[in-house]
Amino acid sequence: MANLTENAIWHDGIYQIERNDPVSGGKDGITNKPLQQLTDRTVYLKEQNAKIKELIDKGGVGGIGGAITSLKTASLCYQ
Numbered sequence: 001m002a003n004l005t006e007n008a009i010w011h012d013g014i015y016q017i018e019r020n021d022p023v024s025g026g027k028d029g030i031t032n033k034p035l036q037q038l039t040d041r042t043v044y045l046k047e048q049n050a051k052i053k054e055l056i057d058k059g060g061v062g063g064i065g066g067a068i069t070s071l072k073t074a075s076l077c078y079q
Helices: 028-055 062-075
Strands: none
Touching: none
């Protein structure tokens, strides 16, 4: 069994499997297309989240650093 390759790509839409689509697996199989798109989006969002966290940890961005730090502090209170 192989795993999907994870790519940091944002797909504008997620393919909906149609009733008349042949069920086919594998790397380019239509059945795996929406799963691949969601996997790619997840990796993309994870990387974006890491970048934002890094900016917050460094003191924020531009003039909104204080607001970001306040949001970070508030979010830690609710964990």
